[in-house]
Amino acid sequence: MANWWKESVVYQIYPRSFKDSNGDGIGDLQGIISKLDYLKALGIDVLWLSPIYDSPNDDNGYDIRNYQAIMQEFGTMADFDELLQQAHHRGIKLVLDLVVNHTSDEHVWFAESRKSKNNPYRDYYIWGDGKTDGKPPNNWGSVFSGSAWKYDDATRQYYLHMFSQKQPDLNWENPKVRNEIYNMMVWWLDKGIDGFRMDVINMISKEQSFQDGETYGGLYGNPSPYIINGPRVHEFLKEMNQRVLSKYDVMTVGETPAATTEDAQRYTGENEHELNMVFQFEHMGLEAAGGSKWTDRRFRLTDLKQVFTKWQKGLEGRGWNSLYWNNHDQPRVVSRFGNDKKYWAQSAKMLATCLHMQQGTPYIYQGEELGMTNTVFHSIDDCRDIEAINAYHEMTTQQGVSPQEMLCYINRISRDNARTPMQWDSSAFAGFSTAEPWIAVNENYKRINAAAQVEVEGSVFSYYQKLIQLRHQYPIIVYASFDLLLPESEELFVFTRTRGEQQLLTICSFAEQNVEYHLPQRFADDEKQLLIANYPCEPCTEKITLRPYEARVYLHK
Ligand code: NOJ
Numbered sequence: 280m281a282n283w284w285k286e287s288v289v290y291q292i293y294p295r296s297f298k299d300s301n302g303d304g305i306g307d308l309q310g311i312i313s314k315l316d317y318l319k320a321l322g323i324d325v326l327w328l329s330p331i332y333d334s335p336n337d338d339n340g341y342d343i344r345n346y347q348a349i350m351q352e353f354g355t356m357a358d359f360d361e362l363l364q365q366a367h368h369r370g371i372k373l374v375l376d377l378v379v380n381h382t383s384d385e386h387v388w389f390a391e392s393r394k395s396k397n398n399p400y401r402d403y404y405i406w407g408d409g410k411t412d413g414k415p416p417n418n419w420g421s422v423f424s425g426s427a428w429k430y431d432d433a434t435r436q437y438y439l440h441m442f443s444q445k446q447p448d449l450n451w452e453n454p455k456v457r458n459e460i461y462n463m464m465v466w467w468l469d470k471g472i473d474g475f476r477m478d479v480i481n482m483i484s485k486e487q488s489f490q491d492g493e494t495y496g497g498l499y500g501n502p503s504p505y506i507i508n509g510p511r512v513h514e515f516l517k518e519m520n521q522r523v524l525s526k527y528d529v530m531t532v533g534e535t536p537a538a539t540t541e542d543a544q545r546y547t548g549e550n551e552h553e554l555n556m557v558f559q560f561e562h563m564g565l566e567a568a569g570g571s572k573w574t575d576r577r578f579r580l581t582d583l584k585q586v587f588t589k590w591q592k593g594l595e596g597r598g599w600n601s602l603y604w605n606n607h608d609q610p611r612v613v614s615r616f617g618n619d620k621k622y623w624a625q626s627a628k629m630l631a632t633c634l635h636m637q638q639g640t641p642y643i644y645q646g647e648e649l650g651m652t653n654t655v656f657h658s659i660d661d662c663r664d665i666e667a668i669n670a671y672h673e674m675t676t677q678q679g680v681s682p683q684e685m686l687c688y689i690n691r692i693s694r695d696n697a698r699t700p701m702q703w704d705s706s707a708f709a710g711f712s713t714a715e716p717w718i719a720v721n722e723n724y725k726r727i728n729a730a731a732q733v734e735v736e737g738s739v740f741s742y743y744q745k746l747i748q749l750r751h752q753y754p755i756i757v758y759a760s761f762d763l764l765l766p767e768s769e770e771l772f773v774f775t776r777t778r779g780e781q782q783l784l785t786i787c788s789f790a791e792q793n794v795e796y797h798l799p800q801r802f803a804d805d806e807k808q809l810l811i812a813n814y815p816c817e818p819c820t821e822k823i824t825l826r827p828y829e830a831r832v833y834l835h836k
Contacts, residue, residue: 284325284530284640285640286750286751286757287323287324287372288323288642288747289323289532289640289642289643290326290643290644290645292326292328292329293329293644293697294306294307294311294331294340295329295339296701297310297314297711298311298313298314298701299712299716300312302713302714304716305712306701306711307354308353308359308362309354311362312361315365315366317733319371321747322748323643325371325372325373325374327374327375328373328375328376329376330376330378331349331350331376332344332346333348334350334383337665338446338665339664341378341478342381342382342385342443342446343378343382344385346463363470367471372530373473374473374474374529375475376478377475379460379478379483380441380448380478381448382446383446384445385445388459392447393431393433393438394434395433402452402456403449403453406434406437406438407437407489409437415428417492418491418500419492419500419502420497420498420499420501420502421440421441421442421443421499422442422666423442423665427440427441439485443665448482451484451485451511452485460519461522468526468527473529473530474530474532475529475532476534477531477534477554479535479536480512480535481533481534481535481536481537481538481542481557482507483509483512484509484510484511485505485509486504486506486510488505490505492505495570507538508535516546516553516554520554531554532554533546533553533554533557534557535557535559537560540559540590541593543590543593547594556600556601556640558603559600559601562587563609565579565582565586566615573670573689573692575688575691579769580768580769580789584766584772588763588774591637591639594638601639602634602635602637602639603634604616604647605643606644610694610697611652612630612647613627613650614691615653616630617629618791618828622791622827623727624739624813625826625829627739627742628650628828629787629788629789629829629830631739631742631743632811632813633787635747635750635756636783638761644697646697648740649728649729649732649739651699651721651727652723653690654696654719654722655721656686656695658686659682662689662695663695663717664693664695667694695718699718699721702720702727702728703728703729704729709724710729742813745811749810754778756776758778759776759781760778761774762776770794771789771796772785772788772789773785773796781834782835783810783833783834784807784833784835786829786832787829788825788826788827788828788829790825790828793825794825795823797821797822798819798822802835803820805818807833808833809832810832810834812831813829813830814829
């Protein structure tokens with residue numbers, strides 16, 4: 280089936296936190312295999328696994344030591360082959376994470392590269408001389424705090440690491456690096472995997488002047504203009520597509536921070552021959568202040584609608600959207616954009632409706648289908664994520680932010696919120712493991728877990744099941760054009776999808792009180808059909824009163 284990825288729903292697994300089969304407190308591949316029937320019951324088409332490769336885990340597998348070996352804690356290559364076979368057997372496709380902006384500093388290429396300036400692997404990475412005053416080659420800051428350069432004694436040069444010091448950036452200017460990566464991709468594709476999610480793929484081409492970035496009064500310069508959507512990124516992706524991807528019927532999704540809709544048209548346009556879709560970040564950045572995610576700002580609904588509409592219209596017929604609220608880098612959506620207490624189930628379902636009725640390929644992050652919420656970090660010692668830990672230390676020691684304030688930001692926005700163990704049942708450790716997990720289970724697991732929701736009418740899980748079924752059943756949900764209604768409302772997110780004679784109306788309330796809404800003329804009759812709703816609904820014409828976080832979808836033929 281051509282374009283199967285347009286008609287699919289993808290489920291993301293963070294293997295470390297999904298299911299532990301051998302009682303070491305860490306999720307693994309056999310754990311995933313044991314839950315394939317659960318995923319089949321949910322109805323998803325594609326699984327994306329966050330990295331499962333051999334890694335020293337400085338950034339939980341996003342620092343790869345060997346691209347062609349499985350992380351010991353997760354199992355063996357035989358386990359992987361079994362997982363692939365078992366997934367395919369159930370009609371589920373499997374997509375792997377491709378992390379090729381950087382490797383681990385323990386990768387053999389880097390071990391060689393750092394040995395001497397004339398080592399054959401030297402140019403696999405990006406090295407530079409320090410300034411005469413001993414400072415790094417430029418002022419760029421790393422995404423994980425501190426300078427983006429690390430001094431290496433052996434050759435007295437600095438290497439570039441946009442993320443942790445243990446994640447040196449690969450030098451894509453070097454054709455040998457590109458060949459190695461393409462060969463590795465072919466090796467996995469020949470095993471039968473169904474595609475790649477590409478980690479920060481719009482960062483692979485660096486502007487070669489390596490000039491200082493703007494500091495905006497901060498400690499480090501902003502490298503973004505020189506590393507994001509860099510000068511050769513489209514050339515590299517076209518090459519990758521031509522040499523590798525075009526030879527297989529696979530799907531690709533590029534993670535592209537700071538990409539605009541124009542960038543995305545180039546990455547995903549059908550005639551561009553680069554990627555199928557990208558993860559854009561604009562809706563995830565609405566609460567950021569001055570470029571920093573560490574704030575307690577709340578989003579405004581009008582801004583959220585404006586961003587979604589821009590992406591819906593921007594890629595309509597010119598590319599393809601991915602749709603996501605959650606992943607392993609974001610806090611839980613029901614805590615972020617809903618109300619995870621008083622209106623927990625209602626808001627979880629409303630948010631799901633709002634996303635799944637848009638055009639694009641929806642992604643569900645493990646536990647989202649159960650309405651899993653943010654957790655509580657009582658102190659920085661409860662956190663595991665290098666990003667939060669580094670930021671905590673940098674901001675509390677160098678930027679005058681108090682520890683309490685920083686902890687409050689971490690509770691709101693840190694990535695560890697997404698990484699607490701999957702809540703399978705109400706037994707010890709939420710049924711994730713028989714041992715103390717590597718990160719604490721969310722305290723609410725007795726109430727929020729899969730056992731309490733699967734095959735339970737009215738549960739968040741069964742609501743997600745229904746949303747997926749609808750997408751499979753109604754091509755209008757996949758293919759129709761999008762139009763926003765009520766752009767000024769701070770309470771309602773209403774949009775239509777139109778395909779030929781058919782129209783779909785999605786009404787989502789983000790309000791915590793009742794809101795009156797007049798249906799558009801076309802829907803003010805008895806002909807419309809209610810496809811899904813998160814409250815019981817009476818037949819209606821003209822006017823409806825929406826209850827807190829209510830969502831309804833009507834189809835008109
Ligand atoms: C994006 C990934 O999603 C994130 O988890 C990781 O830390 C960085 N890229 C670096 O690989």
